[in-house]
Amino acid sequence: MRMKIPRVKPVEKSDWNEEQLAAMGKASMDGKILNIFKTLVHHPSLAKRWMVFANHIMGKSSLSKRDREIVILRMGWQCKSGYEWGQHVVIAKHSDLNDDEIEHIKIGPDENFWTAKESLLLLATDQLHSDAFVSDDTWQKLEKHYSTQQLMDIVFTAGQYNLVSMVLNTFGVQLDEGMELDDDLCV
Numbered sequence: 001m002r003m004k005i006p007r008v009k010p011v012e013k014s015d016w017n018e019e020q021l022a023a024m025g026k027a028s029m030d031g032k033i034l035n036i037f038k039t040l041v042h043h044p045s046l047a048k049r050w051m052v053f054a055n056h057i058m059g060k061s062s063l064s065k066r067d068r069e070i071v072i073l074r075m076g077w078q079c080k081s082g083y084e085w086g087q088h089v090v091i092a093k094h095s096d097l098n099d100d101e102i103e104h105i106k107i108g109p110d111e112n113f114w115t116a117k118e119s120l121l122l123l124a125t126d127q128l129h130s131d132a133f134v135s136d137d138t139w140q141k142l143e144k145h146y147s148t149q150q151l152m153d154i155v156f157t158a159g160q161y162n163l164v165s166m167v168l169n170t171f172g173v174q175l176d177e178g179m180e181l182d183d184d185l186c187v
Contacts, residue, residue, distance in 0.1 A: 001082040001181060003172035010038030010173075023048040035173050036083070036164075057160045062149045065095035067121055071157045073097075073105045074125040079165030086179035106184065117145040121154065128158040 013033050016024070023044030027037040040047035061068055069092040076084030092102055104113050109122040120142050124134045134142070134155065142151060167173070175181060 001175070002080065002169050006035075006039065006172035006174055008039050008042060008171040008173075010035050011041050012038065016041060019044045025051075027051060032176065034087070034176050036087075036168065039171055039173050040167075053160065054164075057153075057157050061153045061157065062147065063153045063157065066097060067118075067154075068157055069095045069097055070105060070118060070121050071125050071154060072161045073102065074108065074122050075129060075158050075161040076165055077106050078126065078129040079162060079169065081165035081168050082181055083168040083173050083175055083179075084161065084165045085182055086175050089182075090179065116141075120145065124154060125158050128155065129162065 011020070013021075020041045024033075024037060024041055024047060027033065027047075037047070040050070057068070063071075069088060072088045073085065073092055076088055089102055093099075104110065105122070107113075108126055109119040111119045114122065120138060124138050124142060127134050127138060139151070142154070146154065
């Protein structure tokens with residue numbers, strides 16, 4: 001974690017006003033309100049609009065859950081976001097990724113471990129992180145595996161989680177109960 005205490009302190013649901021309650025709706029995970037939501041509630045109109053996009057990425061994307069989580073975890077790792085990594089390790093385990101695969105996401109594209117398609121996902125995520133651009137060569141190879149909508153979802157997923165990692169890191173959002181900190185992300 002980059003910060004040991006939050007810059008933007010989470011607000012417990014019992015302290016939310018009517019505007020905050022309306023904006024956050026049913027924002028929770030497994031019945032728990034996460035620290036990210038308790039933090040974003042400081043800006044209800046922003047949170048409400050952001051959640052529409054976040055819900056597309058998490059629930060309506062044309063990518064498989066596995067592919068989505070490969071992109072999200074790689075971006076979280078590249079952004080050194082302890083919260084993002086911790087939260088999505090839990091989600092990835094329910095999205096057909098095992099512990100060994102999750103560990104290999106830290107390494108990145110490795111065609112000796114990943115399928116060609118998965119290695120390309122990791123490469124595209126790395127390129128988006130470092131250059132905000134997927135190279136022509138990578139794009140052409142991705143086109144052999146993904147539809148235009150899926151390609152768009154890859155870019156938007158990487159972008160969403162780059163943004164979210166910036167938010168989590170800068171606001172100092174702390175791990176939720178039950179999440180584990182990866183020591184390699186301690187800055």
